[in-house]
Amino acid sequence: MIVSQNQTVFGRCARSVFNLHIHPSPSPSLGVIHTLLLTVLVFAAFCNRADAQNVQTQPSSSLLILEGSVSSEEAVRHVDHYIDADWTMTTELAITSRTADFIPLRSKTADFGYTKSRVWLRARVRNDTQDVREWRIFFAENFKQIFDVYIVRGEGSVSPIVEHVVDLDAKSAFWKRPISYAELTAPMKLAPGEEATILVSLWSEGSSYIEFSVLTVPDFQILTSTRTAKNFLFYGMMGLLIIVALICLLIFRNAIFAAYISYAISGLLYVMHSDGAAFQWLWPAFPGFNSVASVYLGTGIIIFGAIFSRMVLNTAIYHPWLDKLLIGIVITTVAMVAILLPLDGQLLKKLLVMMSLFAISMLLIAGLAAARHRFREVRFYVLAWVGAVMSAALLNLDHIFGVNLTQDVVLDSMRAVMVFDATMLGLAIADRYALLRESQRSALQTSLDNATRNLELNNRLGDLEQRYTKAAARSRNRSERIRDTVHDLQQPLHALRMKVQGMAKDSNGRGIDTETLEGAFVYLENLVSTTLEEPHDEEVDTDNKRADRLASERMIALSAVVRTLHAMFHHDAAAKGLDLVVEAEGLDIEVDGFSAMRILSNLVQNAIKYTSDGTVMITGRSDTETALVRICDNGPGLSREAFQTALAREVRLDEDMTGEAGHGLGLAIVRELCRRQGYSLMLVDHDKAGTCIEIGFSAH
Numbered sequence: 001m002i003v004s005q006n007q008t009v010f011g012r013c014a015r016s017v018f019n020l021h022i023h024p025s026p027s028p029s030l031g032v033i034h035t036l037l038l039t040v041l042v043f044a045a046f047c048n049r050a051d052a053q054n055v056q057t058q059p060s061s062s063l064l065i066l067e068g069s070v071s072s073e074e075a076v077r078h079v080d081h082y083i084d085a086d087w088t089m090t091t092e093l094a095i096t097s098r099t100a101d102f103i104p105l106r107s108k109t110a111d112f113g114y115t116k117s118r119v120w121l122r123a124r125v126r127n128d129t130q131d132v133r134e135w136r137i138f139f140a141e142n143f144k145q146i147f148d149v150y151i152v153r154g155e156g157s158v159s160p161i162v163e164h165v166v167d168l169d170a171k172s173a174f175w176k177r178p179i180s181y182a183e184l185t186a187p188m189k190l191a192p193g194e195e196a197t198i199l200v201s202l203w204s205e206g207s208s209y210i211e212f213s214v215l216t217v218p219d220f221q222i223l224t225s226t227r228t229a230k231n232f233l234f235y236g237m238m239g240l241l242i243i244v245a246l247i248c249l250l251i252f253r254n255a256i257f258a259a260y261i262s263y264a265i266s267g268l269l270y271v272m273h274s275d276g277a278a279f280q281w282l283w284p285a286f287p288g289f290n291s292v293a294s295v296y297l298g299t300g301i302i303i304f305g306a307i308f309s310r311m312v313l314n315t316a317i318y319h320p321w322l323d324k325l326l327i328g329i330v331i332t333t334v335a336m337v338a339i340l341l342p343l344d345g346q347l348l349k350k351l352l353v354m355m356s357l358f359a360i361s362m363l364l365i366a367g368l369a370a371a372r373h374r375f376r377e378v379r380f381y382v383l384a385w386v387g388a389v390m391s392a393a394l395l396n397l398d399h400i401f402g403v404n405l406t407q408d409v410v411l412d413s414m415r416a417v418m419v420f421d422a423t424m425l426g427l428a429i430a431d432r433y434a435l436l437r438e439s440q441r442s443a444l445q446t447s448l449d450n451a452t453r454n455l456e457l458n459n460r461l462g463d464l465e466q467r468y469t470k471a472a473a474r475s476r477n478r479s480e481r482i483r484d485t486v487h488d489l490q491q492p493l494h495a496l497r498m499k500v501q502g503m504a505k506d507s508n509g510r511g512i513d514t515e516t517l518e519g520a521f522v523y524l525e526n527l528v529s530t531t532l533e534e535p536h537d538e539e540v541d542t543d544n545k546r547a548d549r550l551a552s553e554r555m556i557a558l559s560a561v562v563r564t565l566h567a568m569f570h571h572d573a574a575a576k577g578l579d580l581v582v583e584a585e586g587l588d589i590e591v592d593g594f595s596a597m598r599i600l601s602n603l604v605q606n607a608i609k610y611t612s613d614g615t616v617m618i619t620g621r622s623d624t625e626t627a628l629v630r631i632c633d634n635g636p637g638l639s640r641e642a643f644q645t646a647l648a649r650e651v652r653l654d655e656d657m658t659g660e661a662g663h664g665l666g667l668a669i670v671r672e673l674c675r676r677q678g679y680s681l682m683l684v685d686h687d688k689a690g691t692c693i694e695i696g697f698s699a700h
Contacts, residue, residue, distance in 0.1 A: 061104040064125045064214070066190070068132075072109070072140065072213040075123065079105045079212055084118040094120050094199055095152050095160060112208040114350045118146070119208055121200040127190045136179065136220040137186040137198060140211035140408070142276030143290055145170040149186040150199040170205075170291055174284035181224055182276030188214075205291055206349045231275055234415040238268045241422045248429075256432075259308040260425060266300030267418045273297060275411055292345060295337060298352045302333045302359045305388075309363045312381055312428055313370045322366045329359045357392040364389050377435050384424030391417035556593035558627050558697060559584065561600060562618060569604050578611055580604075584620030589627050589699040592677060596697065599673050600629065602666040603693055607633035611690065625699050630684065632692035643683045647671045670695075 064070065064078035080102035082089060094102075102122050112119050127135075137149065149166035166178060166186045179185040190196055202210060215223065242264050249257035272278040279290045306326045310316065315323035333355060340348035364385035370378045391413050562584045573580035600618075607616045614634030621628055638646065646667045674681040680696035 061123065063195075064123055066125055066127045066132075066135070066214060067129060069215040069219040070213060072211040075212045075214060076105050076108060076110060078123050078125075079110060080122045081105055081110065081112075082120040082122070083112065083115070084120060085116075087118050089118065089120055089201075091148075091150060091162065091199065091201070094122065094201075095150075095162065095197070110210045110212055114206070114346050115208050116346070118201065118203045119210075121198075121202075121210070121212065123198045123212070124195065125190065125198060125214065126195040127192050129192050131192065132216055133189060133191055134217045135188040135190055136215045136217060137188050138211075138213045138215050138220060138223070139184040139186075139200075140213070141184050141209070142182060142274065143279060143287075144168070144184065144202045144204045144210075145291060146201065146203040147184060148201040150201075151188055151190075152197040152199055153194070170287060172287055174279050174287075180280075182227075182280045185220070205345045206294065227275070230412075230415070231272075231277055234271065234419060235268065235277075237419050238264060238422060241419075241426055242268070245426065245429075252433075256308070256311040256429060259304055259311055260429060263301065263304035263308050263425070264422050266297050266304055267422070270294065270297040270301060271411065271414050271418060274414065292341070295341060295345070295348060295352060298349075298356060299333055299337050302352075302356055303330050305363055306330050306359065308425070309366055309381075312425075312432060313366055313378060315366060315370075318374075319366065319369055322362075322369060325362060326366065329362060333359070353395055357389070357396050360385060360388045360392045377431060378428065380424045380427040380431055384421045384428065387417045387420045387424070555590045558587040558589055558591050558596060558620070558622070558629070561591070561593055561596045562587060562620065562629070564597065565600050565604055565618065568601065569608060572605075573608050573616060576608065576611070577613060578608060579615040580608075580618070581615055582618045584618055584629065587620050587622050587627050587629070589622055589625065589697065591627075591697050591699070595673050595677050599670050599679070599695060600631065602670050603631040603695070606666045607631050607635070607691070610635040614690070622697075627697045628694055629697065630692055630694045632686055632688075632690060634688060634690040637689055638683065638691045640683060643667075 061078045061080050064075060081104075082094070082102045102120070110121060127133075147166060147168040148164065151163040151165055153161040153163075165188065166184070168176060168184075174180075177184070178187055188196075188198070200210075200212075202208070242261055245257050245261045245264065248254075249261065269278060269282075272282070273290070273293045278293065279287070283289055283293075306329050310323060310326050313319065313322075315326060333352075336351060336355065337348065340351070364382065367378050367382040367385055371382055394410055394413050562582055566580060566582045570580045604616065604618065611633040612635070616634075617630070617632045619630045619632070648668060671681060673679075674695065678698060680694075682694055682696075684692050684694045686692040
């Protein structure tokens, strides 16, 4: 009957999953989920066969003699059981039924697997003590959806006395228990020499496993005190680890601590639920939730364990196939709970026990795969899940395969493993952060090395840019000097050409001013040798040093410069119908003739160019140290603003004024030469129209 009922439930769920499987979704993830669900359900069918093997046909059990506390291993040998497949057995029938209807238990525990049937237990006891009257029937189980305990006295009499000492169902709050303890306990009064029958009726949505022992009150108190101390030691250790992780979460704000806390809390609450403390202290008024709490908490262990593992191992980066597997475990678990919880909670709990072993095994495999290349980073993680796999295996041996393990063995292993597991996972996080800090230090050192190298390269680049700027400036200055020289050569060459042509016509050389001619040649030769025939840059001093050196070789009287100017430009002036008048006697101070000639020739050339009729005047006066020379014309004139503008290179005002074409270099050359030699340059007012520019020469 047990087998047939379980197979019916299994068949219904398996067909649902099979129907999903033969119509696969195009999504690979859903295909993985279907495969996992089908595998787990097939395994459940095999386990259901093992459940049925607990039903045995044996002779009726003997009388249990109470000479003191009796352990569960001793008591179970005196217990008969009856599997009520159709739920038709009643208390009256159980009391009066024939001995052959109840089958003795010949195993170390009373475990009937995951069954839909109602289980009845019956044991005959006799008190052979002299003074013990109060007893505790201890069942070492935290919760059953249906749990009734009867004490039957006067067996064999016409009207036996039936005491219903425990009456609990799925809606019973914790305080309805006759003995306020986390695990199910029934009080029993049995006088010395008295006999009675203990009758138990139970059904569980989970495993039907139950332990049965009879204890004296003092022994029961010792047992409860020991278990409570052991539990709270475990709770304290787990709570401490969770608090430390919470502090780390607040400090570092890393999601890995949240996953760890969620996993640890799920494990802590699962153990608290298993030993009954959760129902006693956390939700005593919610038996309905307590019925399914193991589902939610077990699911939390699987899901948060997988999420935590993905973070610690970085499976998305290092092990993509394992990452997909872990995600598949999470999705499969959620889907299994969502599908089976409203249909068959008992089957769901059984599958979750198996799923926990499978999931934790996969987490261990993921850790071993990572340890091949990153052992130091995942060593504590691997140790943690080795212990977890052992605990999950014990749970499966107990609940699925029917291996006779006491509740204490299972729960103690879970407590020890959870503390060890949580500690190792905490150390795994610490290892990861230590390696992360080491990696950050290495990255920082690499960054500093890169910064140093970049700084060096930037310095070298800056040096190259400065050298380039200087070279470009030298090139630009040289280009400007060449342009200025070409500009300054035009008029002197023209004037010299006129002189030479005149000499060719007058073969006797009469009227030739040889001094003026020599001055013109010297000026042009200096101009050409200074600029146009300058050696390469690496063989030349700076401009100022070279100018100073050459200036000492070209010192002449300013009056000689003025006379040369007159000789150079009077032909051009006459060609335009202008008078070039010089009134500059006594200019005896010595100046750099080359620079003075360039300055004054540019001013005289501009004056002639921009004067259409009238006179161009060169006047001067001097003392022992300074001399002032003015060049005045009758042209359109310059305002002070226009004069400042014309001093810039390549700025031409000439086409607007006279229509004459120019280069915009003359006044710029004059300004630069005056700056170098320390001469003054200014626009002065005079009585007539036109422009008057004054140069202040100082003796060298």
